[in-house]
Amino acid sequence: MWPSRSRTETVTCLACGDQITRSMAREYDKHGDRWDRKHKAFEYLCKPCHTDLCHYPRTDLEEVLVESGAGDTDEATFLSTYLQTVEERYGKLEEES
Structure with a gap:
């Protein structure tokens, strides 16, 4: 059975430091591979900070x-x-x- 997907968990935006609910956050993976979820702990961005990011490739x-x-x-x-x-x-x- 799948674990509960209750999103009442609170996370901290790594850009501005605001505390937000997980449902209002975007996952950020500093290694650039957010799809490989094995043994990974994500950091989070609030939606405004995520929108403000440059979404161009950042190569290295x-x-x-x-x-x-x-x-x-x-x-x-x-x-x-x-x-x-x-x-x-x-x-x-x-x-x-």
Whole structure:
């Protein structure tokens, strides 16, 4: 028998931090494979934050973020590592004039 799909569970939007009911949230998988549900814990976005996201392909973004220590290091260390990783993979960044 299937488990109850009662959606009164409360989750936290990872973008804005609001507490929302699961039925009002969108699943987010930082590895980009939300369909493979085996042994997976999802994070959630509220509908407004999900709508505000860029829905273009993000190729290696999540991999680069994890590799750069996003959420595991202080901001300065993360930004330095992120910039170095991006430049190693894609070349020197150029500012638009």
